[in-house]
Amino acid sequence: MKVNYKRVLIGAIFLYLVASPVFGEYKFPPPEFDTNYLVPVMRTVPARADWLVYLDIFILIEVILLSAWASLKRRSRNIVMLISMFSLLYFGFYKEGCICPIGAVQDIVLSLTNPNYYLPFTAVLIFIIPLVASLFIGRAYCGGACPHGALQDLLLLKEIKIPRWLDRSLSMLAYIYLGLAVLFALTDSVFLICKYDPFVPIFRLTGPFYMLLNGGFFVLLSLFIGRPYCRFLCPYGALLKPLALVSREKVTITPDKCIVCKLCEDSCPFGAINKPDKPERRKAKNRLVVLGLFISGLIAGGVLGNYTGALLATYNRDVKLAVEIYAYSEGEPEKIILSDYAKEYIRTGESSLLLYEKVAGVKNKFKTGGIYLGVWIMFVMGLQFLYAARKPKRDIYEPDSARCMSCARCFRDCPIERQEKSTGDGSRKQE
Amino acid sequence: MDRKIIFKNGIWILLVAAGLVGGYFMASSYIPGNTAVNEVKSDGAGNPALPENFKYDMAKLKQYDPRQLLYGEETKIKTGLKEPFGLTVNKKDGRVLVVSTEGMLVCDGAIAGKVAALPVRLEGPGSVSFGFAGELLLAGRDRVNIVSGTIIGFGKKGKGVGEFKYITSVKANAKYIFTADAGNRRVCKFDLKGKYLGQIGRKDKAAGKNFVIPSPHMDMDFDSKGNLWVANAGLLQLEKYSPEGVFVSSWGKHGINIDEFIGCCNPVNFVIDGGDNFITAEKGVLRIKKYDKTGKFLGVVAPPGTFNEKNTSIPLAVDSKNRVYALDTIEKTVRVFSEKGY
Amino acid sequence: MMDQENRNNILRLFFKQVAVAAAIVAILAALTLTVYYLSGQQGNIQDSPVLTALKAKLEKYPDNEKLLFEFRDQDLKERTAFFRKSSFLDYGKNIFIVFFLLALAAFRLKGVFTERLPEVKKGSETVYKTGELAGANIYMVSSGLTAVIILGLLGTFAIWGFQKLPFEPAETEIKEKVIDLSSAWNGFRGPAGTGLVKDGNYVKEWDIKTGKNIIWQIALPVKSYSSPVVYKDNLFLTGSEAKVLKVSCYDAKNGSLKWSSSVMVPVKLDDVEIMSEDAGGAGYAAPTTVTDGELVFAFFATDHLVCFDYAxxxxxxxxxGKSENTYGLSSSPLLWKKxxxxxxxxxxxxxxxxxxLDRKTGQITWETKRPVGASWGTxxxxxxxxxxxxxxxxxxQVISYDPDTGKELWRVKCLTGEISTSPVYGDGKIIAIDVGSVSTVSAIIPGGAGDVTKTNIVWSMQEENQAINTPVTDGKLLVVAMNSLVVGQDIKTGKVLWKISLEDDFWASPSLVNGTIYVPSQKGKVYIVSYEGKLLGTMDMDSKxxxxxxxxxxKIFIRSEKNLFCIGTR
Amino acid sequence: MEENKTKKVSRMEFLKNLGRGALLLFLGITGGAALARVKKKPAVWQIDPAKCIQCGRCATECVLRVSAVKCVHNFSLCGYCNLCFGFFQAGQRELTSGGENQLCPTGAIKRKFVEYPYYEYTIIEKLCVGCGKCVKGCTAFGNGSLQLQVMHDRCKNCNECLIAKACAGKAFVRIPAEKAYITKEGRES
Known part of the structure; x- marks a missing residue:
């Protein structure tokens, strides 16, 4: 058997390489068999090859560029859909959604505070590439390359429009979620984004029950609401939004020929198209009030965040362990059933006071982090408030470049666009 | 229009039927067993408790009746050797000898002397014992040295005649030297000059016996009548051979009771004391027990928990006063046990 | 021949029905799976009560073949069921996915054949019809509302987060109090560890039978060789009671128990093999506690150093870590600076x-390895x-270290055997005694570096008796209580000044109190000897x-095996 | 009017360019800092058998329904014992593969007679749930040839391994991907 020989040979070489320098000589010999029994080799399946990871990066870049081309230049919904289908199949179901830029946020953050944390080069690239891209070509990553987004987008069956004020309010959650995820990652507590990601278990078709339940909920939601996770929760989307706002290229519908028909606004399931407006100028007094509110909000956020952080600290594993050890050392040892963690900790014989000290450090980290979290939340809130108060003059329907996912639905529904397409001028140049 | 209706109803029926068939297969592939609901209790750290069947309780196996304890620890000798492997007592002068590849330690009773260099270089751990005439038998992994004024060495690595793979014990009586070679799973017989005379085991179909040695533990000793006893560890038995090396009888059985041997391969070490009683050492559940010459369980010498749990063998020796010397190879100490009231 | 529109209509209808039917199947599958998933096993086989019961039965009747086969049948059935369940989940999942995708595709295809031009939806204008200003205000109001809600949430969390973790210390830093320990007996053999008392009026005569000069006496539930330690009104004792380590605090005024705390160490004492007091060992709690006036430190033979506060x-x-000391550890902790x-x-x-170790935290400040085996001195x-x-x-050997850094200063090799005596210092000489059939008393001058055996031994003398306790000296007289002998020596020369032979054995160390020597004995007596070596009296105690x-x-506090006595005039 | 508009737009454009530049700089700093922390070699999760205490969490904590951790058999260490404590329960009735004798809760170990007195024990990987019971038995009594390992055809190599977070013995380590398994070779008893 050819295959068998190969396996034995590879195994032997492997064993030789691994074991021989250290232990080689004195190995107790296995029994000698009279029958021609061949000692099998321990089953080891090699890990995924390294170059494949770089191939993924390459594909990611290509897909982002392609998606941008399809939405900005080719202006074709169908091509964008095809790209996102590919992403769903490749990044989603084949790669099973790991590692993705959404989770990479935590890797980056944790590696900045903990130099010993294992941070692969690819994680940095995967994190940074879509961000840089969004500065130039908008949220092309969300539109075509993100398997999470692709899944939700393709699931959208019967759209239910949610009012704008609700949309704007809910989109705040993403920033809070981002803040929390960063706080938990910084303190090495838990990777919140990964733990509660709704779509990874769907890509894997298996997972812990709570994850599957979460996934099912979001799938159900996506049937009726356009990209609920992207719009309201995605922490990476929260990062992309401000970058896309100053993007060089952005989706425009028909700036020169807009007939203000409102079709595009209806076509957008993400509420990302602003309608024409002719506001009056606001008075400076109002702005002052808003500014005052803004600053006091920041302070309130900081103060409250401080204590909120202290509460969040109790979700840290070390803190839980310390609480357990404390309960053990205060109560009657016979009656308390210790967890394995506590048993292991006790076995090492460290002073419990040291643990308490460490935990105090963790809690302090959380408290400081909580201040930043509170300020961050109130800062974003304030910006949102100011943004709402702002009234730019607009004559035509225009996509909100922060919210636009480059899905190209608006082109599909635009009568002018249709007309041009039907007259054969397919690849219309953008003004 | 008819076709339309057929379409309309046909598709409905077809699809629901397909679903039902699927469901039927789903249901039929499921044989209702006993479905105890997994009661997930939370421990203090907020983690689900492990189901009980994932626990593998070693504590249960370590239980013993304190009334069965026959011996008490008398003293402990620190060896100062890095990797001691061999222990023997010269029954004539009561000196304890502990051997490691880098040197040996001679103790007078409980008082440790200085670490001295070995008379001969040893390749890897092996075994040590005193011969009938007081000569020192010093074995490395695959070479035996007879030290008595002059040094006679024999053996090399291999599986042929007079070759060794993994010597775990070497003992001599007035006529012969016996070596237990765990690597080759055989006992070899030599004369006092190192001349090969024969072997026991090694799929010796004629003799009808075979040593089952899954791990490098295979001990030997002589009783007062000069019979050779070999620990057939894989069978959890002690086997008796005549002075000439012919199989006579055996005893020992496996089980979880204190008088039985537990594990894949026990006893890992044993020694026969002046009263022809067996002192046996086991790994896994590290304990030393005492049996009489018929294999009747007498009691416990060292209960579980006495030795460092990382030990996988406990070389044993007895002196003329029937004190039991046991070598803790991890903590590098010789522990001396004597009968209570001694 | 159907026209275009008719064909589209039929296809649309077709896909609609496919979609609905597939959706129904998918939903059914999803529901079944969910119910199934929740119905117990989540991927791991369990020991079922049926099997456990059968197993127990089988162990009871090992020869019952029928029972055996019943067990095997049941076992196989349950194992099969487990994997059937697993495959059921996989299979059901596949059904769900296929039908779900089918439904999705059908809905999409239905859309393809419902070719309609996009049109402005009716009624969608209403929200914004309230005017431009109103539209803007809606955002403002919603943003404001969100802000309020989030602030509220933060506030709620903040209220919960305000609570302290149970072990968190109070915010206010406790200031270092300077505690006067000169009048206390806060450790092994007094504040200086010398066993020397220079002031105070102590009785030289008492009787436990008549109660003469006995202020109070209490029975001790705990057992150990450790000595009592007193600071102000608090008397601390350690011991083991029914295999539980205890630290107890008594009122020194009347002997009432203030508290007795079990030591929380994460081992069962059954797992720690220690030679008990009865077997001639030191037991679990031979080291004497030490207190700094705020905290009590107790060391146990289980290798745990435990710190208690006065409450x-x-x-x-x-x-x-586990030790290998044959008799059990007995060296007492010592207070040094912080x-x-x-x-x-x-x-x-x-x-x-x-x-x-740091007194407050138990953190190790320095650690020095010692090139010696087991010994028992403080x-x-x-x-x-x-x-x-x-x-x-x-x-x-006798080794000297720097107490601040743990660096070795010098060493003298003058001891043999098992050492249980502690060194004492007087007249510029360190007295060290070894234990054996012969005891050697050596006087060593401190100072120097490295091995100073040859230069620093001033005098040494041998006595054919065993001394396992610590001598006492006031700088002139050295009193050694040996086996059946109490010896007074001149510390300058080692010359024996006097000797008292007693049919007794001494484990407790003698004390030199204003020129009078108190020697408790193993036979349950306290010998009172004058400075000149005259036996003034023998006080009977109840036990050793x-x-x-x-x-x-x-007040004299004497701990016998069973009782604790407070002796003095009322 | 027209001129005014272009002027305004260009001012906006300038501001946007400024913002873009600032954000790029920020991204550059973040990326650079992260790159400084990058570990060059690709790594995977694996269990160090020396630290593994066989607590059983591998079976329950993995993100996959059936854990990526499986028991593997390092045959070169195996003693081919008749009385295998990875296979048999302590106190087994007899040395057969009857359900009452087996330790494995799923029956995932196959016992095959090789020749007297040797038996081969093979893990049926499909049935193994990674509970580590057999590993515990083999480590305690035998040569420790059974060990738990993360199988890389199943492991998703999550950036935060949930089992690693839950591991009581802290036995989960990241090791270079080219040497993705830790065998006990040579550490035989």
């Missing part, structure tokens, strides 16, 4: 060490030529006295 609450515990110094001569290679800190030295006795007495404010 009886355990503050910290430090574990040093630290606790502990001599851990625990036998075994690399196990012996000297450690210094170190002493002396001042020699303005420098502090930590003198230790151990296997074969292995602990050294404490002398505080005119």
């Amino acid at each position: 009886g609450k355990q503050r910290w515990v430090k574990y040093f 630290n606790i110094i502990l001599q851990l001569d625990r036998g075994g290679e690399g196990l012996s060490k000297l450690v210094s 170190p002493a800190i002396i001042e020699y030529k303005g420098k502090n030295e930590l003198i230790t006795t151990g296997e074969e 006295c292995s602990a050294s007495p404490a002398f505080v404010d005119g």
Whole structure:
């Protein structure tokens, strides 16, 4: 058997390489068999090859560029859909959604505070590439390359429009979620984004029950609401939004020929198209009030965040362990059933006071982090408030470049666009 | 229009039927067993408790009746050797000898002397014992040295005649030297000059016996009548051979009771004391027990928990006063046990 | 022949029906799976009660073949069921996915054949019809509302987060109090560890039968060789009671129990094999406690150093790993500046060490490995030529260390056998005694570096008796209580000044109190000897006295095996 | 009017360019800092058998329904014992593969007679749930040839391994991907 020989040979070489320098000589010999029994080799399946990871990066870049081309230049919904289908199949179901830029946020953050944390080069690239891209070509990553987004987008069956004020309010959650995820990652507590990601278990078709339940909920939601996770929760989307706002290229519908028909606004399931407006100028007094509110909000956020952080600290594993050890050392040892963690900790014989000290450090980290979290939340809130108060003059329907996912639905529904397409001028140049 | 209706109803029926068939297969592939609901209790750290069947309780196996304890620890000798492997007592002068590849330690009773260099270089751990005439038998992994004024060495690595793979014990009586070679799973017989005379085991179909040695533990000793006893560890038995090396009888059985041997391969070490009683050492559940010459369980010498749990063998020796010397190879100490009231 | 529109209509209808039917199947599958998933097993096989019961039965009737086959059948059935369940989940999942995708595709295709031009939806304008200003206000109001909600949430969390973790110390830093320990008997053999008392009026006569000069006496539930320690009204004792380690605090005025706390160490004492007091070992709690006036430090033979506060609450515990000391550890902890110094001569290679721990936290401040095996003495800190030295006795040698850093200063090889005596210092000489059939008393001058065996031994003398306790000296007279002998020597020369032969054995150390020597004995007596070597009296106690007495404010606290006595005039 | 508009737009454009530049700089700094922390070699999760205490969490904590951790058999260490404590329960009735004798809760170990007195024990990987019971038995009594390992055809190599977070013995380590398994070779008893 050819295959068998190969396996034995590879195994032997492997064993030789691994074991021989250290232990080689004195190995107790296995029994000698009279029958021609061949000692099998321990089953080891090699890990995924390294170059494949770089191939993924390459594909990611290509897909982002392609998606941008399809939405900005080719202006074709169908091509964008095809790209996102590919992403769903490749990044989603084949790669099973790991590692993705959404989770990479935590890797980056944790590696900045903990130099010993294992941070692969690819994680940095995967994190940074879509961000840089969004500065130039908008949220092309969300539109075509993100398997999470692709899944939700393709699931959208019967759209239910949610009012704008609700949309704007809910989109705040993403920033809070981002803040929390960063706080938990910084303190090495838990990777919140990964733990509660709704779509990874769907890509894997298996997972812990709570994850599957979460996934099912979001799938159900996506049937009726356009990209609920992207719009309201995605922490990476929260990062992309401000970058896309100053993007060089952005989706425009028909700036020169807009007939203000409102079709595009209806076509957008993400509420990302602003309608024409002719506001009056606001008075400076109002702005002052808003500014005052803004600053006091920041302070309130900081103060409250401080204590909120202290509460969040109790979700840290070390803190839980310390609480357990404390309960053990205060109560009657016979009656308390210790967890394995506590048993292991006790076995090492460290002073419990040291643990308490460490935990105090963790809690302090959380408290400081909580201040930043509170300020961050109130800062974003304030910006949102100011943004709402702002009234730019607009004559035509225009996509909100922060919210636009480059899905190209608006082109599909635009009568002018249709007309041009039907007259054969397919690849219309953008003004 | 008819076709339309057929379409309309046909598709409905077809699809629901397909679903039902699927469901039927789903249901039929499921044989209702006993479905105890997994009661997930939370421990203090907020983690689900492990189901009980994932626990593998070693504590249960370590239980013993304190009334069965026959011996008490008398003293402990620190060896100062890095990797001691061999222990023997010269029954004539009561000196304890502990051997490691880098040197040996001679103790007078409980008082440790200085670490001295070995008379001969040893390749890897092996075994040590005193011969009938007081000569020192010093074995490395695959070479035996007879030290008595002059040094006679024999053996090399291999599986042929007079070759060794993994010597775990070497003992001599007035006529012969016996070596237990765990690597080759055989006992070899030599004369006092190192001349090969024969072997026991090694799929010796004629003799009808075979040593089952899954791990490098295979001990030997002589009783007062000069019979050779070999620990057939894989069978959890002690086997008796005549002075000439012919199989006579055996005893020992496996089980979880204190008088039985537990594990894949026990006893890992044993020694026969002046009263022809067996002192046996086991790994896994590290304990030393005492049996009489018929294999009747007498009691416990060292209960579980006495030795460092990382030990996988406990070389044993007895002196003329029937004190039991046991070598803790991890903590590098010789522990001396004597009968209570001694 | 159908026209275009008709064909589209039929296809649309077709796909609609496919979609609805597939959706129904998918939903059914999803529901079944969910119910199934929740119905118990989540991927791991369980020991079922049926099997467990059968197993127990089988063990009871091992020869019952029928039972055996019943067990095997049931076992196989359950294992099969487990994997059937697993495959059921997989299979059901596949059904769900296929039908779900089918439904999705059908809905999409239905859309393809419903070719309609996009049109402005009716009624969608209403929200914004309230005017431009109103539209803007809606955003403002919603943003404001969100802000309020989030602030509210933050506030709620903040209220919960305001609570402290149970072990968090109070915010206010406790200031370092300077505690006067000069009048206390706060450790092994007094505040200086010398066993020397220079002031106070102590009785030389008492009777436990008549109660003469007995202020109070209490029965001790705990057992150990450790000595009582007194600070102000608090008397601390350690011991083991029914295999539980205890630290107890009594009122020194009347002997009432203030508290008795079990030591929370994460081992069962059954797992720690220690030679008990009955077997001639030191037991679990031979080391004497030490207190700094705020905290009590108790060391146990289980290798745990435990810190209690005066309320009886355990503050910290430090574990040093399993030791190999034959008789059990007996060296008492020592107070030094902010630290606790502990001599851990625990036998075994690399196990012996000297450690210094921070009093407050139990954190190790320094640690020095000792090249010796097991020994049982307590170190002493002396001042020699303005420098502090930590003198230790151990296997074969006396070693001096710097108590602040743990650096070795010098060593003298003058000891043989098992060392259980502690060094004492007087008249510029360190007295070290070894134990054997012969005891050698050596006087060593401190100072120097390295091995100073040849230069620093001033005198040494041998006595054919065993001394396992610690001598006492006032700088002139050295009193050694040996086996059946109490010897008074001149510390300058080692010359024996007097000798008292007694049919007794001494484990407790003698004390020199204003020129009178108190020697508790193993036969349950306390011998009172004058400075000149005259036996003044023999006080009978109830049982053997292995602990050294404490002398505080005119009261003598003597711990016998069973009782604790407070002796003095009322 | 027209001129005014272009002017305004260009001012806006300038501001946007400024913002873009600032954000790029920020991204550059973040990326650079992260790159400084990058570990060059690709790594995977694996269990160090020396630290593994066989607590059983591998079976329950993995993100996959059936854990990526499986028991593997390092045959070169195996003693081919008749009385295998990875296979048999302590106190087994007899040395057969009857359900009452087996330790494995799923029956995932196959016992095959090789020749007297040797038996081969093979893990049926499909049935193994990674509970580590057999590993515990073999480590305690035998040569420790059974060990738990993360199988890389199943492991998703999550950036935060949930089992690693839950591992009581802290036995989960990241090791270079080219040497993705930790065998006990040579550490035989």
